[in-house]
Amino acid sequence: MRLRLLMGQPGRSSAKLLVWCSIATIVGFSAVCGSMMLDMRRSEQALALRSMENLATTIDSDISRNIELYDLSLRNVANNMIEPELAGVSTRLLHLILFDHAATAKHFGAIQVFDAAGNLLHDSATDDPKPENRSDENYFSVHRDNPNAGLLISRPGLHRGAYAIVLSRRITGKDGAFLGVVVGSLRFSYFHDLFERLSLAAEDVISVIRRDGVVIMRTPFDLDVIGKDLSQSPGVKRVLVEQSGSFEGFGAIDPIKRLYVWRDSSHPLVVIVGKSWTDIFAIWRSQALRVGGIILALIAFVAGATMMLAREIKRRGRAEDKLEELAITDALTGLRNRRKFDQVIEQEWLQAQRRQEPLALLMIDADHFKTYNDMFGHQAGDQVLVRIATSIAGAVERARDCAARYGGEEFAVLLPGVSADMAFAIGENIRTSVEMLSADKWATTVSVGVASVVPNETLQPAHLIEAADKALYEAKSRGRNQSVATPREHLSRVA
Structure with missing residues (x-):
């Protein structure tokens, strides 16, 4: 039985080895592909980050350049207003001097000059401006009360019939006195034209915020968001503190998770570019799904082929086991045959000699x-x-x-690790069992020869067989139907 299991093991081992090799191959291949897909994902994220940084830098540069250009015009007007030489100049000539170098563009509003009381003095759009007082405007009171306000950018709103942001500067006399305010405007149409030139995804967001967190402009455009204070938003807090950087999170306006980037927040207006993770990984996701589908198909193919081959190996293993079983089994009795017995006694003899344990043999006839x-x-x-x-x-x-048909009507039973007394008891158990069958006229009795020895270098398996065989003949000579054990001294003489 033991050898049959051992003979059946190679087939099962081969099938298991094939399955484990296939699993290892699938896991390894999946790990490599997974690593590649993660690298591709990181590359897509890095590419998106660089693209957003470039976009933020480009937009910020355009806005800053236009504001700086317009601010130069405001400064020029403010400086000219305090020149004493212009005191006696005619209104028309003064208009030409003040606004000759003023920046002009379709998105720039007219530059106006208000005196210390808020009354309109000059307007770049006309030589004869209508009376107007802006002393109640926030920008007027800020410049009046704060000499160091510098360039002031107002909240977005209606200005002279168009949505715009007001840019203003204080006119300070040579003695530091407040002389009035120079005011200009940048219309929303500038931002609309700027953003329309960009190719943006549906969930992309570009926000232009003031240094205090107030939203100046946003695309997609939403009038309800314009002018909203986002200074308490965690992301905007970082923007107002760190000069450049990026963060990921949900938008302050909508619940879409995005990657946000900003550059050079030292400018009066800060540009924040946001792109949703869905759009960032859109191409990668399609590639991942395609590659994943191919991998799953390959895994299914390898798994199916492996299972088919494993079944074939097991089937062949069972067939080989069956053939081996037939080769070592006596066809009539179902016990082991003589060839198998000779193999087993050689193996058990070596093990008993190595372990120094007894090896017993029953010869039954x-x-x-x-x-x-x-x-x-x-x-x-x-x-x-x-x-x-x-x-x-x-x-x-x-x-x-190992119970075997030794030849003809003779049987042999090999009992590893069994002493002479135990072997004799087993022999008697067999003899009495057969004797009970002999009550029927169709049965007969058996004689049993018993021998047990601890193998050593002076003994051979043939000596054990010879001793058990002589004990069997002794049982025959004593009248049959009995068991006889060979004395240890007889084995010594045989050796």
Whole structure:
């Protein structure tokens, strides 16, 4: 039984090895592909970050350049207003001097000059401005009360009939006195034209905020968002503190998770570019799905081929086991045959010698079998041998024990690790079992020869067989149907 399991093991081991190799291959291939996909994902994120940084830098540069250009015009007007040489100049000439170098563009509003009381003095759009007072405007009061306000950018709103942001500067006399305010405007149309030139995804966001967190402009355009204070938003707080950087999070206006980037927040207006993760990974996701589908198909193919080959290996292994079983089994009795017994006794002898444990052998022979066979025929004789084999198999239950048909009506039972007394008891158990069958006229008794020895270098397996065989002949000579054990001294003489 043990050898049969050992012989069946290579087939199962081969199937298991194939399955484990396939699993290792699938896992390894999946790990490599997964690593590549993660690298591609990181590359997509890095590319998106660089693109957004470039976009933010470009927009910021354009806005800053236009504000700086317009601010130069405001400064020029403010400086000219305090020149004493212009005190006696005519209104028309003064208009030309003040606004000759003023920046002009379709998105720039007219530059106006208000005196210390808020009354309109000059307007770049006309030589004869209508009376107007702006002393109640926020920008007027800020410049009046704060000499160091510098360039002031107002909240977005209606200015002279158009949505715009007001840019203003204080006119300070040479003695530091407040002389009035220079005011200009940048219309929203500038931002609309600027953003329309960009190719943006549906969920992309570009926000232009003031240094205090107030939204000046945003695309997609939403009038309800314009002028909103986002200074308490965690992301905007970072923008107002750090000069450049990026962060990920949900928008302050909508619940879409985006990557946000800003550059050079030292400018009066800060540009924040936001792109949703869905858009960032859109191309990567399609590639991942395609590659993932291919990988799954390959995994399914490899798994199917592996299972088919494993089944084939197991089937062949079972067939080989069956052939091996037939090769070592006696066809009549179902016990091991002589060839198998010779292999097992050699193996067990070496193990017993190495472990220094006893090895016992029973030689069993059917009494008067030839007479019985001649009297009742070969078929009846075969039935007797099968019954004897059944009795032997019932008494020998350990996996290491080997019960074999030794030849003709003779049987052998090899009992590893069994002393002479225990072997004798097993032999008697077999003999009495057969004797009970002999009550029927279709049965016969057996004689048993018992020998047990601890193998050493002076003994060979043939010595154990010879000793058990002599004990069997002794049982025959004493009248049959009995068990005889060979004394240890006899084995010594044989050696």
